[in-house]
Amino acid sequence: MLTLLFSARAGLWPKYQAPLAQALDQAGIKARIVTETDAPGTVDYIVYAPNDRLSDFTPFSRCRAVLSLWAGVERIVTNRTLTQPLCRMVDPGLEEGMVEWVTGHVLRHHLGIDRHVLRREPAWDPVVPPLARDRQVAVLGLGALGRSCAQALSALRFQTLGWSRTPRTIEGVACHHGPEGLRLVLERAEIVVLLLPLTAETEALMNVERLSWLPEGAVLLNPGRGALVDDVALLGALDGGRLAHATLDVFRIEPLPAGHPFWAHPNVTITPHIAAETRPESAARVIAENIRRGESGAPFLFLVDRARGY
Known part of the structure; x- marks a missing residue:
């Protein structure tokens, strides 16, 4: 035994x-x-x-x-x-949960749902979003979770870009790798999903320089690892208008301290590490x-x- x-x-x-x-x-x-x-x-x-x-x-x-x-x-x-x-x-349960969180928040930002649910005064504001096929979404990290999320986004007809350190091939996903591939993907991505493992190479991957590569008004989703993002650089990109919003499920310190600037920022959504359990x-x-x-x-x-x- x-x-x-x-x-x-x-x-x-x-x-x-x-x-x-x-x-x-x-x-x-x-x-x-x-x-x-x-x-x-x-x-x-x-x-x-x-x-x-x-x-x-x-x-x-x-x-x-x-x-x-x-x-x-x-x-x-x-x-x-x-x-x-x-x-x-x-x-498999963790994978399914991650796919649901990612697709749900990508669709939320793609459709501009916050514009309606957060409205406090009467306003008839018929802003029609583009179709998914006209929106470029990037998934950084194409391991088991990243692959599944990229495939789900592709099935919804988003123009899905993928990036990993080493070459990958995923049907329906334009896969890139290496430093040049990272810049190419970030320069196109209107919505970015971070699903990379945390290593010495990915620590603070999304820093001032790489955040500046994103199109103006892009959205960042991080359900991967908190330390993939430079917090100060992220706040700067939000305050400067480079990023329209950041939806974050993971943080360098958890639970996120009560005094952290993310709590009070109008363009940050916090979920308490629930994307994938x-x-x-x-x-x-x-x-x-x-x-x-x-x-x-x-x-x-x-x-x-x-x-x-x-």
Whole structure:
């Protein structure tokens, strides 16, 4: 029988206890799941999200893999004690949630819905938006989440642009890569969606220079990572009129401090990191499948490349 350590923030275990047991049973895996252990050398797999109780992986000498509950691994991948294979979470429920958030807010800005729902005085203002096929929308980051969002936007007939560090091909999406590709995409994009992983190369990607490449009146959506954006540069672009609006779901500090300028800015929409949440039922099936693979000698799904950081 395998021993699994579930190590995450307090309060998460009750949500995962039944779905994880069911997923393991359906996969034919016999396992004992613990939330604490004084015998780390007996643990076969760690189901993990960053928490104060576990930061040193050295004692887990028998552990075959650390299975992250998060899609982003920037808070884990730099841990030098973590020498075991690390798998990030690519959860169908998380993916669907992200697609819904992105398409919903892209359509909100495309259709100019705020003009009507935020009106405080009577005004007959028949501004007709362009059709989606006449609007250019860019997705920066074409991993699992970015790809799905770009495909959904393309299906809505937006002129969809995509950018990634390395070449990608997605039907219906004009894909670009590299520094020159980034500038080309940003210079065309009326709405930009940030879905890049956070690495040394993407930290503050949207700085003063790159924000200046956007067409005047562009909109920025960030459901990816807070540190992809230089906050001061973003506020400057909003105040200077380069950006019409920023809709942000992630921030450098969370919860966003009460005194942060984003709260009071009329052209910033804040959502509290809800764009994509890992769903225990579907995430448990991903975890069970990776354990099944580990036990059968098959390659792990969603294995993190330590050199690239994701």
